[in-house]
Amino acid sequence: MRIHCKVVVIALCFGVFLLLYFLGGNAADDDPLLREVGEQQKQQEEKEEKEEEDNSSRSSSKQIRRDVAAKLAKKASAVRKEKEAPPKGRREKINRGASVNAKSKPRNNVGRPVTRRKRVEEVMHLAVVACGSRLDETLTMVKSALLFSLKRITFHIFAEDPLAPQFEERLNKWPRAVSSKFQYRIYPITFSVGNADEWKKLFKPCAAQRLFLPVILKDVDSLLYVDTDVLFLRPMDDIWSLLKSFNSTQLAAMAPEHEVPKIGWYSRFARHPFYGVTGVNSGVMLMNLTRIRSTMFKNSMIPSGLSWEDILHPLYQKYKNHITWGDQDLLNIIFHYNPECLFIFPCQWNYRPDHCMYGSNCKGAEEEGVSILHGNRGVYHDDKQPAFKVVYDAIREYPFEDNMFQSLFYPIQTKFLDTVNTLCGRIPQVFLKQIEKTMKKVFEDTVVRHVKPHK
Numbered sequence: 127m128r129i130h131c132k133v134v135v136i137a138l139c140f141g142v143f144l145l146l147y148f149l150g151g152n153a154a155d156d157d158p159l160l161r162e163v164g165e166q167q168k169q170q171e172e173k174e175e176k177e178e179e180d181n182s183s184r185s186s187s188k189q190i191r192r193d194v195a196a197k198l199a200k201k202a203s204a205v206r207k208e209k210e211a212p213p214k215g216r217r218e219k220i221n222r223g224a225s226v227n228a229k230s231k232p233r234n235n236v237g238r239p240v241t242r243r244k245r246v247e248e249v250m251h252l253a254v255v256a257c258g259s260r261l262d263e264t265l266t267m268v269k270s271a272l273l274f275s276l277k278r279i280t281f282h283i284f285a286e287d288p289l290a291p292q293f294e295e296r297l298n299k300w301p302r303a304v305s306s307k308f309q310y311r312i313y314p315i316t317f318s319v320g321n322a323d324e325w326k327k328l329f330k331p332c333a334a335q336r337l338f339l340p341v342i343l344k345d346v347d348s349l350l351y352v353d354t355d356v357l358f359l360r361p362m363d364d365i366w367s368l369l370k371s372f373n374s375t376q377l378a379a380m381a382p383e384h385e386v387p388k389i390g391w392y393s394r395f396a397r398h399p400f401y402g403v404t405g406v407n408s409g410v411m412l413m414n415l416t417r418i419r420s421t422m423f424k425n426s427m428i429p430s431g432l433s434w435e436d437i438l439h440p441l442y443q444k445y446k447n448h449i450t451w452g453d454q455d456l457l458n459i460i461f462h463y464n465p466e467c468l469f470i471f472p473c474q475w476n477y478r479p480d481h482c483m484y485g486s487n488c489k490g491a492e493e494e495g496v497s498i499l500h501g502n503r504g505v506y507h508d509d510k511q512p513a514f515k516v517v518y519d520a521i522r523e524y525p526f527e528d529n530m531f532q533s534l535f536y537p538i539q540t541k542f543l544d545t546v547n548t549l550c551g552r553i554p555q556v557f558l559k560q561i562e563k564t565m566k567k568v569f570e571d572t573v574v575r576h577v578k579p580h581k
Contacts, residue, residue, distance in 0.1 A: 250275070250366045251349045253282040253339055257315065257332035260354040261292055263506065266522045267356050268297075272307055273521070273530070274564050275362040281310040282343060284335050290314075301526050316342065320439040328442075328452040336408065337453050340418040341435050347416045353409040355506060357499040357521060359561045364497065365475055368412060372469055377417035378461075379469035380406040381476035385487045392458065397448040399426075400458035401468060408454040409500045410476040412469075424463045474560075476500050479511050482550035495559025513551035516541045517561075535565050 252271060256264040268281060283293055290312050297310055315332050317325040318341050328334040336351050343349065348369055350362065368379055383405040384390030392405030400406075422431030427440055441456055449455035461468045472490040473481060478500045481488040505511040506518040520538045528534075539558065545551025 247278065249278045249280055250362055251280050251282060251343075251346050252362065253284070253336070253343070253349055253351045254354055255284040255315075255332050255335040256289055256293075256354055257286045257330075261289055261296075262522070264354045265293075265296055266518065267352065267354060267358075268308075269524075270358040270521050271362050272304060273524075273534075274358060274360055274568065275307075277363055277366075279308045279362065281308060282313065282339075282346070282349070283310055284313045284315055284332070286315055286332070304526050313342065318342070318435065320442065325442075330452070334453040336411070337438055337456065340413070340415045343415060344419075347414070349413050349415055351408075351411045351413065352498075353500065353502070355501045356410060357501070357517060358497075359495070359499055359517075359557075360497050360564045365410075365412060365471070368469070368471055369414065372414065375466045376469040377414045377421060377467050379412040379471050380408060380457075381410065381471055381473050383407045384480060385473055385489075386484075389484055395450075396455075396458075398445050398455060398459055399462035400455075401461040401465060402470075405458050406454075406461065406468070406470070407476055407478070407500075408457050409478075409502060410498055411457075412471075421467065423460060423467075425460075426463065474498075477556075478502050479505055479514065479550060482513075482553070482556070483511065486553055486556070488556075491556045492553070495555070495561070495563065496557055497560055499557070511550050512545040512548050513542065513554070513557055516545060517557060530565055530568060535561065 254264055254267065264283070271279060285293055293310075293312055297305075315326065315335055316322070316338070317334070318338055325334045326332055333353075339349060339351060350366060372379070382402070383392055385404070387393040387403050390404040392400045393403060396405065418434050422433060423437050424431055425437060425441070427444065432440070437460065438456070441459060445455070445459060473488040474490040474494055474497045476498055477488060477491050477496040479502070481491065486492060499514065499517060501511075501514045501518060503510070505514040507515075509515070516538060520534055520541070524530075524534045538561070542551065542554045542558065546554065550557075
């Protein structure tokens, strides 16, 4: 009995102990201090987990950067090796790429891209010397050059002081469509050596100025010089292209003074040396000024050669009592001693009354027509050679921008009927053939080409 009671008491005590144990555990869960300690422990655990993740991410990012840097270094090394010894095909590819990339990058001195250069437009240079009453005659010459020429022209006009403002006033009044084809520069009459008054009166007023063009126009490579009484009946481009026909020693081009020695002036009357059999005429003179400036010319005064500038005055002093045609005679003397320097072009490029007043003696003009008409002997202003005057008057009176056929070619054709009984007018095809050909080309270029239907 006693033993049974003891077991019951022990069981009750054990049950009470268990009850207190569970009640004490629930109370601990509700204790704020214990709960705060638990939360801090939990946050610490979460922080440690996050740091582990961040460390892992940073480690991965660092590894990626290292990989990228390694690849870039490897690529740069490969490009550097290609630049040092590139194959042909690769080199062309790099240049093309540089040219494309250059559009979005500023220019600098390193790695400048390869670009195409624009072709510089060729400009022709034409010089003329005008003194006295030659204003209208010079402007008519300039007008004839502009009517037919294709390339732009720079006119170098040497004029006496009273004429300079008149040239500016008249040229500035020409229509914009015409003025856009040329520019002009006006120079005073100057002579670099000797007595200026003596040079100025050597032959016609100021004509000796042409001798000094290589000295004055130092920035001009090539030049066509013409007298004021010259008219272009075809594009100036055509005579300008003769510069390409010069050989390695030729530096100037002129036409013969005459085609027939027995009626030529130099072959009959000259008291000084002259070029060839009949001499040359300087009214139309094509010059490579660069070559002229760099050449030492043989002469009869000293054994060694003289430069162009140094030879002019001594030559004049030696022959001034024997020359008739002034500067032209001096040119003939120079090229007599230096014939290898001169290119001779046919008579149709400098057609004068001498070619028809003694009978037709310029075969080139008969076959091809006159290319450049030279109205010396004053034939534009008198009635001695009406055929020359007809052409001059038609060009002088032609209104810019009018129809060339109606206002220029037809008047010349019609008025030529009145000249057929004169010495030079009896072969009108000589005067009309080239200008008709030029008119036809102008018509084809300006009209036919624009109305031709596209296929």
